[in-house]
Amino acid sequence: MNKKHIVLATLLSLTSFVVTAAEAPKLSLHRNNIKVWTYQTENNPVFQYKAETTFDVPLERAVAVVLDVERTPQWVPYVGKAQLLSRDEKKGEFTLYMVLDFPFPLKDRDVVIKGKMTKNADGSISIKNNAVQNNYPEQPDIIRLTKYAGDWTFQKLANNKVKVTTTGYADPAGAIPLSFVNMFVQQQPYQMLMKMKKEIYNPLYAQPKLPDVLK
Template structure:
C-alpha cells in the first residue's frame, strides 16, 4: 500500500485538525466527500456505499491484488511484494498518468484488523516507499495514507464500505489537476467494486478460501 514516511502520530494530528467533510457527490448509492488537510495542497477524500455482499466475498476480492487493475481506474500494475502475515502485507502499484506527466508508482504497507465486538474489518494503508528502489522514468509517491473500512449489517445482509485516502503525487502534477479527479476516481472505484463482487469467484467465496485474518 523511509525518509519521508509520516509518523502515525503526525498523521493522526493532521487529520484531527483537518477541515470538516464536504459532500461532493451523491449518486447511485455512493457518497463522496472531500476535505482539506493542514500543510497539504491536495485534498483528502472519503467515499462510502452499502454493498450487497458478505464480508468473506469482500476479503476475497481485497486479497486478490492483481484484480485491482480491473476496478481501479488507470492502474497499470498491482502486485503483492510480500505477505508478512495474514494481517500485514506490502503492495506495489503503478498508475498510468496521461502524457506529458510521468507515471506514478506507490509502495504500501497494509495492516488488516478485525473488531472482535462488531466484526468490522479495516485495512490501514501507509507509505513504504523505500521498500524497493525507485524506477527510472516513474515518479514514486512518497506521501500517502488511507484506509478501507468494512462494517457488516447482519440484519440486512449488507456491508458498508468506507474508502478514505490522502496522497501527494509529487513531480509536476499540480493540486489543481489532482484535486479535480479526487471525486471521480473513488466514485468509479466503488462502482467497479460493486460489479466485481458479482463475479462467482468472489460472490461464492468461502472462509476457507481467504488467507486474510486467519
C-alpha cells in the same frame, strides 16, 4: 492464503491542492448510492477523501474483492500494476509495489505500501496502508510517491449487506494540472466503487476464503 490474494487498499486519493487552513468535510458527490466527501486538515494540506457505499452481499465477499491483487487493475482506476513484495499471514501485514498509469502527458507514479489488516471487536474488518521507504528500485520516468495513507473498512449490516468505506490521501509529487486534480479527487473513488459494484458479483468470489487473521 493463496499468493494472488493480498490486501490492496488501492491508491485512494492521489491529488494535492495546498490551502492555508483546515476545511470541514464537504459532500462533493452523491450518486448511485455512493457518497464522496473531500476535505483538508491543518497538519496535511493535501486533498483527502472519504467515500462509502453499501453492497447486497456478505461482508466476506466484499473483502475478497479487495484482496484479489491480480484483478485489481480490472476495477481500480489508474492502477496498472500491483506486485506483492512480502507478507506475514500471522500478523496480517504485507508490502506492495504499485504503478499508476496516468494519462499523457503526465508521468506515471509508483509507490511502496506497507499495510495491515485486522478484524475488530465489533466484527468489522479494517485495512490500513501507508507509503514506506523501500529499497525497491525506482524506475526511469516514473515518479515515486512517498506520502500516502489510506484505509478500507467493511461493516456488516445484515447477512447479505455490507457497508464499505474507503478514505485516504496522497501527495502525487510533480506538477499536475488543476483540472485533473479536481476530477481525480472526486471521480476516482466514485469510479472505483462503481466498478467494484460489478466486480463483487464475479463468480470468483461466490465462496470467498479470507486469511485466518480476518476470521
